[in-house]
Amino acid sequence: MKISIYFMGLIASLLCVTSCSADNNDKEWRALDNKNTVLLTLPHGKVIIELAPQFSPKHVAQFKGLVKQGFYDGITFNRVIDGFVAQAGPKEDSEKDKSVPLVGMESHWSTPATWSFTKVQDKDFYAAQTGFKDSFAVAFEPASKAESTGKAWLTHCPGVLAMARQNEADSASSHFYFVIGQAPRYLDGIMTIFGRVVYGMQHIQAIQRTAAIEGEYAVDSREHTPIVKMEMMADVPKEQQIIIEVENTDSPAFAERIEKRRHRTHEFFYQKPLPVLDVCQIPLRSRLVK
Template identity: 30%
Template sequence: MRRLLTAAAAAIFLLGSGAPRAEAEPDPENVLVMELAHGTVEIEMLPELAPQHVERIRTLTRDGFYDGIVFHRVIDGFMAQTGDPTGTGMGGSDLPDLEAEFSRRHFQRGILGMARAQDPDSANSQFFIMLASAPNLNGQYTAWGQVLSGMEAVDAIKKGDRANNGMVDEPDRIERMRVLADID
């Protein structure tokens, strides 16, 4: 099943991106499988951009940290944010915060970035998935992944009220998240 998912993800990405890829198939150690109520999302982690952040996401995923975590802040036409165990946007894991790993990667639809406080070196466990391009984030946040398939499931996540900074009442959640290499 793992090979089938990886091959399908690579094919969908290659067909949908319009851009050539150096690798035909992503490394299963660097692919996340996120199960949502609306479908499955496959995410390629990009350690060449943000090795510390990718390792943090991989570690927390393997620990089951993200299972059941809500998308507490979702702004239509912008992004969907998750990764806070308190659901308030103020929490994180028990691990120390990470230093920023800014890159030239543009924050466009399907890119994943680390959420943080005002301090650029305050990312911990929260991350967001871009619903649209946001050039104002370029070079200001750490980009660490990109959606390979399942963006329609991300688009279906319940949106919050823009007037309330996207905070969501009765939010959708990550049902389960795994590293593809760990799936039999």
């Protein structure tokens, strides 16, 4: 069945009437806030991370404070598993590790009746609904008849930044990880996601794996990838700043792109797959401004 451009646009408009923020739904792109943007320098390239204080304020505040102290400079990625995560942090139980206070879990937040997002799919494996809010992939459970508020949380799509922890829920401190493989959605809701890579994901993927394939020699710790420098973009000299704009997931243009991707309208698909769309299968676009 062919879907006309007019019909696609109508679907997008309806989606945004019910799901998109009214104050910025006309803008296809949005600029990052330098005060919540991190520039990570690795030996082989630069990576830009957008933080999410609107969802995980305590974790963002702790992470930004450590970045500003130069805490992570020289620290290595010491737990890097192919197809899973790249994790970095100081040596466990070291004085540096113990110097950082613990921070409580921020895996979910309550949603009022007026809360909105751009929906991607109903009846996700892990949630009633999935979609995007402020360019972050989210899962959502609407309010039940017995409850006045719903519940939402960020999802473990490739490229997200989350805080590692011990077995106890409120035991995160400074160790963090990037998702570098398939989406480990079973971690949703039990870990705190507080950012995502918007530029340089190829450099994250190039981080030295530390888990050896069975039969190979163990990877020497001297081969672990170090963090050359990590700094807030606002603290970088203006002439050295990298300015990125990201796709605005609250816009009608993004809602329309979701529908086109769901229905695979390109002529390449001579046989149409089922119109199922995983929220982690929607790569968000970014563009270099400076």
